[in-house]
Amino acid sequence: MQENDRDLLPEGLGDRLVQQAWASQTVRRAAHDVLASHGYARVETPVLEFEKALASRMAGVQVRRMFRFVDPVSMRMLALRSDITAQVARIAATGLAEAARPLRLSYSGQVVTIKGDGLDPARERLQLGAELVGADSTEAVAEIVELAIETLRAAGATGVSVDFTLPDLVDTLSAGALPLPAQNIEAVRQMLDAKDAGGLVDAGGGAYLPLLYAVGPFDSAIERLAAFDANGAQGGGVLSGRIAALKAIAARVGGKARLTLDPSERHGFEYQSWFGFTIYADGIPGSMGRGGTYAILGQTGRNPEPATGFSLYPDPLIEMVAAASGEERRLFLPLGHDRDVAARQRAIGWSTVAALSDADDARALGCTYRLENGEAVAL
Numbered sequence: 001m002q003e004n005d006r007d008l009l010p011e012g013l014g015d016r017l018v019q020q021a022w023a024s025q026t027v028r029r030a031a032h033d034v035l036a037s038h039g040y041a042r043v044e045t046p047v048l049e050f051e052k053a054l055a056s057r058m059a060g061v062q063v064r065r066m067f068r069f070v071d072p073v074s075m076r077m078l079a080l081r082s083d084i085t086a087q088v089a090r091i092a093a094t095g096l097a098e099a100a101r102p103l104r105l106s107y108s109g110q111v112v113t114i115k116g117d118g119l120d121p122a123r124e125r126l127q128l129g130a131e132l133v134g135a136d137s138t139e140a141v142a143e144i145v146e147l148a149i150e151t152l153r154a155a156g157a158t159g160v161s162v163d164f165t166l167p168d169l170v171d172t173l174s175a176g177a178l179p180l181p182a183q184n185i186e187a188v189r190q191m192l193d194a195k196d197a198g199g200l201v202d203a204g205g206g207a208y209l210p211l212l213y214a215v216g217p218f219d220s221a222i223e224r225l226a227a228f229d230a231n232g233a234q235g236g237g238v239l240s241g242r243i244a245a246l247k248a249i250a251a252r253v254g255g256k257a258r259l260t261l262d263p264s265e266r267h268g269f270e271y272q273s274w275f276g277f278t279i280y281a282d283g284i285p286g287s288m289g290r291g292g293t294y295a296i297l298g299q300t301g302r303n304p305e306p307a308t309g310f311s312l313y314p315d316p317l318i319e320m321v322a323a324a325s326g327e328e329r330r331l332f333l334p335l336g337h338d339r340d341v342a343a344r345q346r347a348i349g350w351s352t353v354a355a356l357s358d359a360d361d362a363r364a365l366g367c368t369y370r371l372e373n374g375e376a377v378a379l
Contacts, residue, residue, distance in 0.1 A: 145162060163277060249275075330369070352371075
């Protein structure tokens, strides 16, 4: 490394300076206050674990996205966490295996991936969320969707919208109503994800074309999906239970967020089962997070336990909160100040900065007020 490169950070990693760090804590505190108020107990997990533990607790976890290296103590492969959900699943299946269900847990922490996602170069992000372990019913899903909306709003987001999807839609249809050769299933998933009608036909999924048009505002899209399902030559009614569940969830969430539907969306839903959702906020490009139903695998990969949860990635919101924050109430305390008076000022909301020498300059230290004769005087 060159001498002038010693303070550079790796691509996709960065510091949070004073204002951003304050905004980060503000967002996390607001989010956890909401989660705690709904009975979600907070847990904390290590930043690295054995690779096998992170990869084996939930189907679909992508180990290739993780930084991996050999532990010099155990000589086993370690991995930096890229998703805290799998760690919470481990806790639920081990340390809290005997706890009453449904089990409500919340978390937050930094996660790291080998490369950024799409056009976002960031390789380290804050992840916070909640997991409802032991249930993936319509009621459980509705609780999680409502909680994600409330949490995001409390953290400072506005104009929240939620996009519903059915991650296992192709698997469900191809197993009965619209059979596909096993070698075609993945290609059909990909073409639906890409909204590529021509590619879908070429992949042998011509019967799945109506799904490309069952998208958009929830009320109209769900009717198109229901019409597709009711046609015996297409869905054959196998989706009626899913459609009823989506309507029930939408009715409970109604008015709290804009709702849309894209039933065949799969991007980002590596381990979700019958239901998934993506959440957005006005003024923030890209999604704020995802959630849905999934299964926690047992010690031998058997006896899966149902669960429902969501993860938010609020870094863009943190930047917005930092940029919009008002002037901090910083009070300069000169040498020889009354410490009891200073303590009372802090108790009513002031941040105080005490002089350490006569050379200390109140303005240079970011103070807008000075303590004089027991009162805060504007500079």
